[in-house]
Amino acid sequence: MPFGNTHNQLKMNYSAEQEYPDLSKHNNHMAKVLTPEMYASLRDKQTPSGFTLDDVIQTGVDNPGHPFIMTVGCVAGDEETYEVFKDLLDPIIEDRHGGYKPTDKHKTDLNPDNLQGGDDLDPNYVLSSRVRTGRSIRGFCLPPHCSRGERRGIESLSVEALGVLDGDLNGKYYALKDMTDEEQQQLIDDHFLFDKPVSPLLLASGMARDWPDGRGIWHNDNKTFLVWVNEEDHLRVISMQKGGNMKEVFNRFCTGLTKIEELFKEKGHEFMWNEHLGYVLTCPSNLGTGLRGGVHVKLPNVSKHEKFSEILKRLRLQKRGTGGVDTAAVGGVFDISNADRLGFSEVELVQMVVDGVKLLVEMEKRLEAGQSIDDLMPEQK
Amino acid sequence: MASSFVRVLSSKRKMGILSLVGAGSLTVGFFLNREHVNAGSNVRRIYPASAEYPDLRKHNNCMASHLTPAIYAKLCDKATPNGYTLDEAIQTGVDNPGHPFIKTVGMVAGDEESYGVFADLFNPVIKERHNGYDPCNMKHPTDLDYSKIRGGLFDEKYVLSSRVRTGRSIRGLSLPPACTRAERREVERVVIDALAGLKGDLAGKYYSLTIMTDQEQQQLIDDHFLFDKPVSPLLTCAGMARDWPDARGIWHNNEKTFLVWVNEEDHTRVISMEKGGNMKRVFERFCKGLLEVERLIKERGWEFMWNENLGYILTCPSNLGTGLRAGVHVNLPRLSKDARFSKILDHLRLQKRGTGGVDTAAVGSTFDISNLDRLGQSEVQLVQTVIDGVNYLIECEKKLEKGQDIKIPAPPISQFK
Numbered sequence: 001m002p003f004g005n006t007h008n009q010l011k012m013n014y015s016a017e018q019e020y021p022d023l024s025k026h027n028n029h030m031a032k033v034l035t036p037e038m039y040a041s042l043r044d045k046q047t048p049s050g051f052t053l054d055d056v057i058q059t060g061v062d063n064p065g066h067p068f069i070m071t072v073g074c075v076a077g078d079e080e081t082y083e084v085f086k087d088l089l090d091p092i093i094e095d096r097h098g099g100y101k102p103t104d105k106h107k108t109d110l111n112p113d114n115l116q117g118g119d120d121l122d123p124n125y126v127l128s129s130r131v132r133t134g135r136s137i138r139g140f141c142l143p144p145h146c147s148r149g150e151r152r153g154i155e156s157l158s159v160e161a162l163g164v165l166d167g168d169l170n171g172k173y174y175a176l177k178d179m180t181d182e183e184q185q186q187l188i189d190d191h192f193l194f195d196k197p198v199s200p201l202l203l204a205s206g207m208a209r210d211w212p213d214g215r216g217i218w219h220n221d222n223k224t225f226l227v228w229v230n231e232e233d234h235l236r237v238i239s240m241q242k243g244g245n246m247k248e249v250f251n252r253f254c255t256g257l258t259k260i261e262e263l264f265k266e267k268g269h270e271f272m273w274n275e276h277l278g279y280v281l282t283c284p285s286n287l288g289t290g291l292r293g294g295v296h297v298k299l300p301n302v303s304k305h306e307k308f309s310e311i312l313k314r315l316r317l318q319k320r321g322t323g324g325v326d327t328a329a330v331g332g333v334f335d336i337s338n339a340d341r342l343g344f345s346e347v348e349l350v351q352m353v354v355d356g357v358k359l360l361v362e363m364e365k366r367l368e369a370g371q372s373i374d375d376l377m378p379e380q381k
Numbered sequence: 382m383a384s385s386f387v388r389v390l391s392s393k394r395k396m397g398i399l400s401l402v403g404a405g406s407l408t409v410g411f412f413l414n415r416e417h418v419n420a421g422s423n424v425r426r427i428y429p430a431s432a433e434y435p436d437l438r439k440h441n442n443c444m445a446s447h448l449t450p451a452i453y454a455k456l457c458d459k460a461t462p463n464g465y466t467l468d469e470a471i472q473t474g475v476d477n478p479g480h481p482f483i484k485t486v487g488m489v490a491g492d493e494e495s496y497g498v499f500a501d502l503f504n505p506v507i508k509e510r511h512n513g514y515d516p517c518n519m520k521h522p523t524d525l526d527y528s529k530i531r532g533g534l535f536d537e538k539y540v541l542s543s544r545v546r547t548g549r550s551i552r553g554l555s556l557p558p559a560c561t562r563a564e565r566r567e568v569e570r571v572v573i574d575a576l577a578g579l580k581g582d583l584a585g586k587y588y589s590l591t592i593m594t595d596q597e598q599q600q601l602i603d604d605h606f607l608f609d610k611p612v613s614p615l616l617t618c619a620g621m622a623r624d625w626p627d628a629r630g631i632w633h634n635n636e637k638t639f640l641v642w643v644n645e646e647d648h649t650r651v652i653s654m655e656k657g658g659n660m661k662r663v664f665e666r667f668c669k670g671l672l673e674v675e676r677l678i679k680e681r682g683w684e685f686m687w688n689e690n691l692g693y694i695l696t697c698p699s700n701l702g703t704g705l706r707a708g709v710h711v712n713l714p715r716l717s718k719d720a721r722f723s724k725i726l727d728h729l730r731l732q733k734r735g736t737g738g739v740d741t742a743a744v745g746s747t748f749d750i751s752n753l754d755r756l757g758q759s760e761v762q763l764v765q766t767v768i769d770g771v772n773y774l775i776e777c778e779k780k781l782e783k784g785q786d787i788k789i790p791a792p793p794i795s796q797f798k
Contacts, residue, residue, distance in 0.1 A: 010463045010555070014563035021562060022591065022627050054561075061624050147468070148435060149428030177436065203617065210475050213436050 008044070008052045016040035019054075021061045028073030029092045029284075030060035038087060047084050051077030051145050055206075056085055062204035072096060072285050075205045077145030079138065079272045079280050093277075093284055097342040106278035106288050109345035112247070112254040118354040121244025125298045125361045127333065130240035131253045131350065133290040134233035134281045136272040137264065142282045143207040143232060151214035151230050158229050161263035162218045169256055171220035173229075176212035192217055194231050207232060207282070224249075225256050233281050233290075235260075244295065246357075250350050278342060287342045293350045294337025295357050296322050301367035302360055303332060307377070311363075314380045315356035316340055336360065352381060430454035433468075435475045442487030443698075444474035447505040461498050465491030465559045470499055473619040486510060486699050489619045491559030493552065493686045493694050507691075507698050511756040513797035514702075521692035521702050524759035525668040527661075533768045535658025539775050540709045541747065544654040545667045545764065547704040548647035548695045550686040551678070556696045557621040557646060565628040568648045575677035576632045576641060583670055585634035587643075590626035606631055608645050621646060621696070638663075639670050647695050647704075660709065660771075664764050692756060702756025707767045710736055713774060714746035715781035721789055725777065728792045729770035730754055750774065757797060 011019055020039050023031040034057065042053045060073025072092065076082055082089055090102045121129070136142060137157065140150050159173045174183055187193035196211045197203060218227040228236040237260070239253035261271060272280035278288035302308055303319075312319060320335040321328040329335075336357055338349040356378075363373045434453050437445040448471065456467045474487025488506060490496055496503050496516075504516050514521075535543070550556060551571055554564045573587045588597055601607035610625045611617055632641040642650040651674070653667035675685060686694035692702035716722055726733055734749040750771055752763045777787040 008464075011561045011563065014561065014567075018563035018566065019561060021624060058623060062622070147428065147433055149432035152432065153428070177439075204623075208476070209472060209618075210435065213475075 008046055008050075008054075011054070012044060016043055019043065021057070023061070025064050026060070026073070027065040028060050028063070028071045029095055030057050030073030030088070031065070032095070033088060033091045042085055042087060045084055047078050047080040049078050049080075049141050049145065051081055051084075051141070053085060053088070055145065056081060056088070059201055059205040063201050071201060072283055074284065075144045075207075075282050076142055076280070076284070078141045079136070081142075082277060082280065082284075089284060093287065093342070096285055097288070098340065100343045102276070104343065105275050106342055107345040107348075108273070108278060108289070109347040110254040110258060111347065112251040114347040115247060115250055115350055115354070117358075118247035118250065118350070119245050121246060121295065121354070121357055122361050123243045125364060126244035126357065127296040127298065128240065128242050129244060129246045129249045129295050130238065131246075131249055131291065131293040132236060132238040133253075133257070133292075133346075134279070134286055135235045135237060135257075135260075135290075136280055136282075137234050138270045138272045140234065142234070143230065144205040144282060148210050148213055151210070154234050155214045155216065155229050157264070157267065157269060158227070158235060159216075159218070161260055161267070162227060164263050165220070165256070165259060168222060168252070169220050169225055169259065171218055171225070173216055173218040175216040177215075187217060190219075190223055192219055192223075192226055194228055197232070202232060205282075225252055227260075232283070233286070246293070246295070246350065246354050250293070254346070285341065289341055289344070289346045289349060291341060291346050291349050292337045293353045294335055295353070296333055297336055297357060297360065298333050299336075299360060299364050300332030302364045302373075303329065303334060305363075305367065305373070311360070311378065312336075312339075314378045315359070316352050316381045317356045430457050433457060435471070437475070439478050440474070440487070441479035442474045442477070442485045443506040443509050444471050444487030444502070445479070446509065448502055452501050456499055456501060459498050461492050461494040463492050463494070463555055463559065465495055465498075465555070467499055467502070469559065469620070470495060470502075473615055476618040477615050485615060486697055488698065489558045489621075489696050490556055490694070490698070492555045493550070495556075496691060496694065496698075503698060507701065507756070510699055511702070511797075512754070513795075514757045515797065516690045519757065519797065520689050521756055522759040522762075523687070523692060523703070524761040525672060526761060527665040527668040529761045530661055530664060530764060530768070532772065533659070533661030533664065533764075535660060535709065535711075535768075535771060536775055537658045539713070539778060540658035540711045540771065542654065542656050542710045543658060543660040543663045544652065544709070545660075545664055545705065545707040546650060546652040547667075547671070547706075547760075548650045548693070548700055549671070549674075549704075550648045550694050550696075552684045552686045554648070556648070557644065558619045558696060562624050562627060565624070565644050569628040569630065569643050571678060571681070571683055572641070572643050572649055573630070573632060574681065575674050578677045579634070579670070579673060582636055582666070583634050583639055583673065585632055585639070587630055587632040589630040591629075601631060604633075604637055606633055606637075606640055608642055611646070616646060619696075639666055641674075646697070647700070658709070660707070660764070660768055664707070668760070700755055703758070703760050703763060704755060705760050705763055706751045706755075707764045708734075708749050708751025709767070709771055710747055711750055711771060711774065712745075712747050713778050716774060716778045716787075717746050717748060719777075719781065719787070721787070725774070725787075725789050726750070726770075728790045729773060730766055730793055731770045731774075 016039055017036065020036050046052045055077055056074045059075055065071050094100055137154055140146060140154055162173060165171060197208050202208060215230045224239065224241050226238040237257055239249045241249055279290050281287060281290050316339050317336050318339040322330055322333055322335050338353050340349060359378060363376055366373050430453055431450060434450050460466050469491055471488045473489055479485050507516055508514060551568055554560065554568050579585060588601065611622050629644045638653060638655050640652040651671055653663045655663050693704050695701060695704050730753050731750050732753045736744055736747055736749050752767050754763060773790060780787050
């Protein structure tokens with residue numbers, strides 16, 4: 001089995017104190033929670049596939065974090081990780097997901113009819129709309145821990161299922177290792193291609209092993225529905241299009257996901273899901289819906305307003321640069337998306353994005369006209 | 382407080398593990414018996430070896446050249462007593478296909494036993510890398526008797542500095558790709574405990590990477606002693622950089638001529654160096670220091686990893702035997718532009734590097750010239766080779782200065798056939 005200290009028995013020769021990591025300079029969720037006592041009580045445990053505590057925390061030990069950004073600092077190697085190491089992961093989940101308790105239940109709602117509006121975001125401001133999530137196939141280890149055979153198994157199951165999609169969802173799979181130069185260039189131009197991870201947060205967890213074996217990109221002919229295979233999760237599913245019709249994007253998202261789930265079930269496979277954690281993914285930050293719904297929107301005036309951060313916070317939204325997480329905004333264009341993942345349903349989260357972005361655009365127009373936005377200030381959602 | 386789920390796992394571990402039922406079967410939940418592995422490590426395999434075999438079609442490294450599907454199938458379920466597996470050993474070679482011109486090794490050892498348990502793969506790799514040396518039936522000579530060296534005082538108009546380095550591993554503790562945090566800390570403790578016993582011109586001080594002050598760090602950088610967290614994917618993919626900078630540090634003597642790196646790419650890297658051309662003295666200090674450190678750790682009940690076939694055991698197979706790289710920074714403005722330069726080096730069993738070390742380019746016409754070989758010849762033999770070879774290069778440079786012609790030396794007799 002690959003990567004990390006999977007030979008757990010050897011470590012039992014040393015005391016917990018001798019093995020306990022030095023977290024004195026660390027600032028991530030794992031370091032906040034992992035006391036020496038907790039380390040001692042969990043370190044002789046492993047999941048059925050052999051994933052150990054040290055495997056879970058390696059990325060957090062290797063990446064002390066940033067004084068301003070709080071990273072998670074741990075990953076799951078399989079579905080059982082969240083159960084076997086719940087003493088560590090429950091408090092992390094609670095801290096990361098706004099107080100979500102170990103006894104809380106998560107609601108899944110992928111019925112796009114439940115979304116109100118969302119088809120009329122002003123395209124003069126909203127340049128593009130996108131919804132993404134991830135899915136894991138039950139019975140297989142997750143990217144930090146899977147073997148080559150498993151990863152290839154995930155790939156072939158996914159390619160088979162996606163091959164059945166038709167109509168608006170008819171598409172094609174491009175395996176990273178067999179891609180021609182032309183195909184690669186086209187995927188880059190479409191902004192579809194993902195590359196071998198360079199972030200030490202990901203590399204330290206073992207997700208990039210055997211690259212590019214078993215990795216690939218599937219997309220429909222219309223280039224509005226995209227699936228990444230074996231990048232940071234088994235599957236990342238993305239629905240996107242230019243303009244502000246989030247309703248259409250979300251429709252396609254739900255339809256596509258539901259169809260894919262059915263196709264997997266027909267072959268005797270289900271997605272990892274339970275009523276407490278929702279959809280189970282590699283990083284605890286993506287539990288629940290794993291959903292990030294967002295837009296690229298022009299907010300040059302609002303973004304300079306002193307209350308911009310406060311407004312986003314009340315709307316339960318977050319801003320990123322248009323290059324994605326950890327990038328800066330360019331030319332007043334921001335990536336605005338939901339901040340939450342767990343404890344709200346898919347419909348609820350996309351509703352927040354739709355309502356919130358509508359309000360932000362209205363504010364932008366007011367400020368453009370030199371008017372005040374004080375009466376538009378939202379309540380905390 | 383263990384949940385009932387975890388208690389179920391514990392009892393499953395004690396029940397032992399079932400054997401594989403038929404190749405090609407994809408049913409979940411059967412286990413393979415791994416040799417040498419304690420009953421506690423419950424390793425699950427769903428796929429047969431043929432489904433796990435890496436795709437090495439675009440690869441150009443020694444591991445890829447020798448890892449056939451048959452060898453993979455034979456070794457993939459084995460593990461060392463510490464639990465180190467074949468997949469872990471080859472991960473770096475799978476993740477780094479290599480360079481069309483440079484053939485990297487593509488595998489590492491996680492412990493001393495790796496070289497035995499995975500001999501079916503290590504041996505052909507060692508043979509290719511070390512010019513036909515066959516660990517099965519050859520013995521490696523170890524010789525740290527510096528009095529045997531002839532010459533070794535280079536012309537300092539050409540040679541700017543002289544250096545000898547090697548590595549040593551502490552027997553009984555896993556190597557950097559596989560060691561646990563506690564083992565790594567134990568390596569540090571054993572080594573700095575021994576180094577504290579060095580006296581005279583070898584007396585020195587240890588600087589732990591975790592608690593170094595800014596001033597100490599700057600001084601070590603200025604002295605060119607400081608090593609940093611590895612960035613090369615060849616090393617990071619092997620897992621050597623885990624838990625950085627825990628238990629890593631630098632020890633050096635007060636004169637700054639003898640330096641030990643702790644827990645970088647090996648348990649220890651030992652370096653003797655000086656400005657100028659006195660390779661003889663550099664090697665003398667090298668040997669004295671190494672032998673003294675060995676004496677000190679033996680007093681405390683430890684020893685270095687060594688055996689009569691592979692010599693000193695280090696993480697990378699390329700560093701087996703002596704693990705020794707003896708070299709100089711030398712100015713060869715005319716010779717380096719001569720078309721015969723590479724061939725001359727080749728016949729002298731020398732290699733050139735830039736002055737930043739492996740994979741760097743030469744600056745101006747100053748080169749790092751060192752021995753190519755590591756295994757099958759002793760330390761004394763290799764250093765003599767460097768001394769004789771560098772002298773030859775300087776003679777060539779002088780001849781070219783005078784407008785005289787130079788000769789390519791005869792190729793060496795092929796050693797291990």
